[in-house]
Amino acid sequence: MLEQTQRTDLFCDYYVQWVHVYKEGAIRKVTLDKYLLTQTWLTRLIPELRLCDMTRITYQQLLNDYAKCHERQTTMDFHHQLKGAILDAVDEGLIDRDPTRKVIIKGKQPVEKKIKYLNQFELHTLLIGLDLGKEVNWDWFILLVAKTGMRFSEALALTSKDFDFSHQSLSISKTWDYKGEGGFLPTKNKSSVRKIQIDWKTVVQFSELLKGLPEDKPIFIKKEKVYNSTVNDILERHCKKNKIPVISVHGLRHTHASLLLFAGVSIGSVARRLGHASMTTTQKTYLHIIHELENQDVDLVMRSLSSLS
Helix, strand or coil, X not given: CCCCCCCCCEXXXXXXXXXXXXXXXXXXXXXXXXXXXXXXXXXXXXXCCEHHHCCHHHHHHHHHHHHCCCEHHHHHHHHHHHHHHHHHHHHCCCCCCXXXXXXXXXXXXXXXXXXXXXXXXXXXXXXXXXXXXXCCCHHHHHHHHHHHCCCHHHHHCCEHHHEEHHHCEEXXXXXXXXXXXXXXXXXXXXXXXXXXXXXXXXXXXXXXXXXXXXXXXXXCCCCCCXXXXXXXXXXXXXXXXXXXXXXXXXXXXXXXXXXXXXXXXXXXXXXXXXXXXXXXXXXXXXXXXXXXXXXXXXXXXXXXXXXXX
């Protein structure tokens, strides 16, 4: 039970204490930040609401107010971050009945987001223009992300030990805390722990590049603090120099996945290579590409049928 909590205490205060007791030190910082953001919204929307006054109507109104300026999925996340605290309060007798029962999730119409990626010719143009010298630099980083589809934090955490040149594979088992103080962190989810096959040319290039480097040190980290914007700026300069669309490092991940899908690689294989928790994530992210491929399939079916006598 949270210390000395009364039914007449403010719900905002209860939630602050609940996050401190149950979440701090138990979840990743990026997840904790979401709970803290929820805490900020509670202070804005229901600063004076007491625990004993949290009913189904007041809770639904809270969600409705939040949904006015958030999409439905974001409102759903907000609800999930509150529900744990509320159910604990119900168990402790601070709230009479579960106010989250039969809740209705609303939200703004989501803005259509089209992912940015390069086509095969544009990617080829980018890669041949990279400055791939004998020393590790950010251009090597760009090459590796383009060829593997790794997340930014996963690529930062790579050590020479993660490369298995004899089996042409790369082990992803950790990330780098570039948003915090540096150092290794667990992967985003269990599915993110994986082995990625790499082509023979990349094997030859990196086997030479990594000679003499310590096995347990990140190959791309020269100092503790690394910014996503640093690599994005370098990538932007390359894009502009080669007169191709400007994309981010995350756009290289999209480019990698898109090229695989257009090449006929199954959604399941692409999902595993990207480290997605499920194929649903892959399907949602690359829906417009999948639709484009389906249109191509329809054309192929029609041509096949018309050739029948």
